[in-house]
Amino acid sequence: MADRPQAMAPYKRIAAQIRAGIESGEIRPGDRIPSIREIMRDEGVSTATATRVAAVLRAEGYAESVPGIGTLAALPKKIVAGSDRLRMLRANGSGYREGERVEILGADLVPASEPVADALEVEEGVSVVQRRRAYYDDRGLVALSTSWLPGELSQVVPELLIAEPLPRMTFGLVEDRAGRRVVRRRDIVAIRPVPEDIAPVLGVESGLPALTMTNLYWDQHNEVTEYAVDFLGPGRELSADHALE
Secondary structure (H helix, E strand, C coil), X not given: CCCCCCCCCHHHHHHXXXXXXXXXXXXXXXXXXXXXXXXXXXXXXXHHHHHHHHHHHHHHCCEEEECCCEEEECCCCCCCCHHHHHHHHHHHCCCCCCCCEEEEEEEEEEECCHHHHHHHCCCCCCEEEEEEEEEEECCEEEEEXXXXXXXXXXXXXXXXXXXXXXXXXXXXXXXXXXXXXXXXXXXXXXXXXXXXCCHHHHCCCCCCEEEEEEEEEEEXXXXXXXXXXXXXXXXXXXXXXXXXX
């Protein structure tokens, strides 16, 4: 018989609760998280246990200590995939992390290439929306992201063809205007050669291998609403945390 999983250690359980509050937007970056004394009082745990809560959150990037103020909530500075931006948008009304900015490089109707047509389940050569943007943080380029959407969406969401940041990103606008809510996604991590038109933005030679994240999104009618490919900036990595207890 397999061993039964042990109950989660108290400090991990409390840290997980606070982390969930930060990820959902209930606790915003810069908000003060419970002090050691407050955790001891509210959770009925020892000083050692309460102290480990803040240590875990700091190690994971969800908290930072500010002298004279206390321990404040934060968001880890890691690569954000489109699927994470969707979660952030629904939680906080914004798909960007603190200190991150976006530059829109293009927004047009273009003929669907074979891979785009296959992904969007349309005929090759038909007009589809293509939006390209670059994400930056204090370290420089985070990722260059290109997304394609069915061309008919440009009729109900004309902002898709304007090379400016969208007020609620593509997810929010498509849901608000077309009633097509994203309910399913597929994430694919792969090494791909850098295309010629993307290489100058990444600052590398075309054809070199680069880490990519591809996202496909389906609405409540099981129809594809968006296909996106992100080329990560040099030196960037993808990471994910998973609770095993």
